[in-house]
Amino acid sequence: MIAAALSTVTLTVLLVGLGLALVQARRWRAGRSAKVGVWAGLAALPARYLVDVHEVVGRTPFNARFHALTAGGFLASLALSVALALPPLRHPLLWGLLALTLAVMLAGGMMVGYRRRVLRPAELSGGRFSRLPLALTGFSAAFLLVALDQSAGGILPVWLVLTLVAVGGWGLAELVFGVWNGPLKHAVHGALHLAFHPRPARFHDGAGRDTGLRPLDLAQADAPLGAGQAVDFAWNRLLGFDACVQCGRCESACPAYAAGLPLNPKKLVQDLVLSLDDGSDDRAYAGHGHPGRPVGAAVTGPTRPLVGADALIHPDTLWACTTCRACVQECPMMIEHVDAVVDLRRFQTLERGATPVKAAGVLEELRATDTPSGRALDRRLDWAVDLRLPVLAAGETCDTLLWLGDGAFDLRNQRSLRALVLLLRRAGVEFAVLGAAELDCGDVARRLGDEATFQDLARRNIQTLEARRFRRIVTADPHAFHCLRNEYPALGGRWTVQHHSAVLLELLTSGALTVTRPLDGPVAYHDPCYLGRYNGEIDAPRAVLDAIGAQRREMERSGLRSRCCGGGGGAPLTDVVGERRIPDMRMDDARATGAPTLAVGCPTCTLMLEGVVEPRPQVAELAELVLTATEPTP
């Protein structure tokens, strides 16, 4: 009888949970359609969980352990409880097994309680999440007693055991109904999100990294461009938002949040989740909000405008993002925050013309002159008249095509470009530039949501490049690097593209450049987001610094977990104010190393970090450091 009661309670709760999950799923079906490989995704699910999710969760080993114990014990005990529905299986051995799995889960549940009650990380949300440890331990402890009692042959009075079954059933109901709209939502939604992820190539069974924005189909004229309301997102994006556990890892990593700008990626995702409910608001949200923004002021709804002065997401929140991907890097649920931000921006820019004033001015100049600064293309080489750079005309061939980028119009970055050119000459690399034929790569336009201008620039750049022959493209600008390497292929441009750090390393290891004056001093290195997180290139710049004899010092937050300089995603143009400036915070990380020199590998980082008031470490571009270190001795 006890076995029947236990399995009935379990089955009933699971079935109700399934029903609620189906109701929940209908919310995402309101979104746009998406191409999803359903069976391939489901087949890849277990491995993605064990490899990709574990990699993220395992960055905090304690969390990985309690997840393994709790989830493993929970799933196994559920299976065993259901098995008890079959009378022939009601064997003391099965009860013993059940007791074992429940004990494992209880241990995990107590770790969860320790984390939530004792450690209390500030980035965690409260609210319904606070009841989670109680439900976990209540369920596992009550059923554990029942299982122990039954495996011992039933010592306790029946009424007590039945009460215990009821208590365990309550804990289970709390957990399973939580799948619908509570903490354990992330278990089921997270699994489905892993299976139907909009970027399957980011997992270990794909390329392992997938960071290029998807082209927007500008020819479709009947649907709005970008996302103006929740239902404008594809259904698997909505599913992804719903998978958020409010763990706050994104919040801790976000440079905008740290600087007190009105953006908290966790709240942004919750805004998108909440907007699926009609006529509600965000008062039930129990975590940190967007700094300086009130909660409870706006009404939610799947077809209400998402962004606006009175909407759930204030324009300042949207435009504060630097698209640095730190949140995506940290998210254990594999949510793609940057895609969401860009989708929202696309609607604002393409449909509403609501780009912030300064950014809108830059986009207009870009459309009229093909450079964001509104300068004449034939002046891109003005800084290099004395260098007599060979210009590659249509139909001509060269080995290395040097993509100069917008840095060529800027006094500071001309210095590092000059160093790079001198190094290529010194190493005997046969190279050429495009001169006036080089247009802006469209990075800023795309991050600001102006997909039309991006695609126009990209198409014309691809045409120019296709008309010339070369072995590889080399650039000192990680933004151009990312566009050319990861975003142009979708529009038909495929070449070998290298960041100059990789090329310099190649030249140093092959002996084409010889180190004559080793640097011999401490140097800190700042990873540009678009080189590190977007392209996974964190080793070459470090190897270059090692090769020229620098005593490399690692900053707080470096490599793939580097903190943005504040210059990406058009953030310097949208200019949302916070309590601090992002580059100031980053410079503090550099100061803390005590190194007198901060090496950078990106023109935007150079400008942002050099804009920090002195005293501070000197900012030096990689090429400049290599140039000094390889000066030929007379």
Place this chain on the structure above:
Amino acid sequence: MVDVAVLLSVGRHPVSGRARRAPTDARALELALSLPPGRRTALHAGSPDSPALRDYLGMGLAELTVLAMAEGRDPTDALLARLRALSPAPSILLTGNRAEGGEDSGMLPYSLAHALGWAIVPDVVALTLNDDGSAELVQALARGQRRALRVAMPFVVTIHPAAPAPRPSAFGPARRGRITVEAVDAPEDTALAACAVRPWRDRPKRLTVGAPGGGSGGALDRLRAATEAKAGQGRLLVGPTPDEAARAIYDCLQEQGMLPR
């Protein structure tokens, strides 16, 4: 409900020479769009194929009528006929104070106002409507001065570059907006045909400081010469007779070398 007509021309980017919204015309449209609702008639005389026309639609304009005519034609009569054909007639005609192309003389709104028999207020930066069929205008004068005016409708207004910046043009509305083309006959612009046209180039202003008779020629003098408003220039006539006034203007033009002595 006040009906407004806006004249929009195609501008030219000073660096790339590419077609764009003419800055003051875009400001005129911005002003028209921010007025309380009413009929908005937007007119362009010229080629219907210029991509810059879509930029105006991207500001949220639903429809733009193009009086299609070849390059180098005089649009005055065609615009006049079209404006007269509007029923009910608009109460306000808005346009930029100067185009970027054609003769660039800024004469067109004057010719239209003259032919329509309407008042014209040049260099306006702000406009609000009154209930009694008049409007409050703010006019930009030299050196940042402003003048408030009350004008009875109908009237023509030309917009000054200091008027509020136009809203950005968005791709979606630009694509959805309608361009209605009406082929019209227009006579050749003989004045324009007689001109040689080349792009305008910004030339540095020559400073005469330091020249014999000038100041010491130091940086401070040059800064002063470049920024200071010269007082005492010009003559103030209070209530002059038409003859006196005409005489004064004639003298002034002669002084500036615009009329033979």
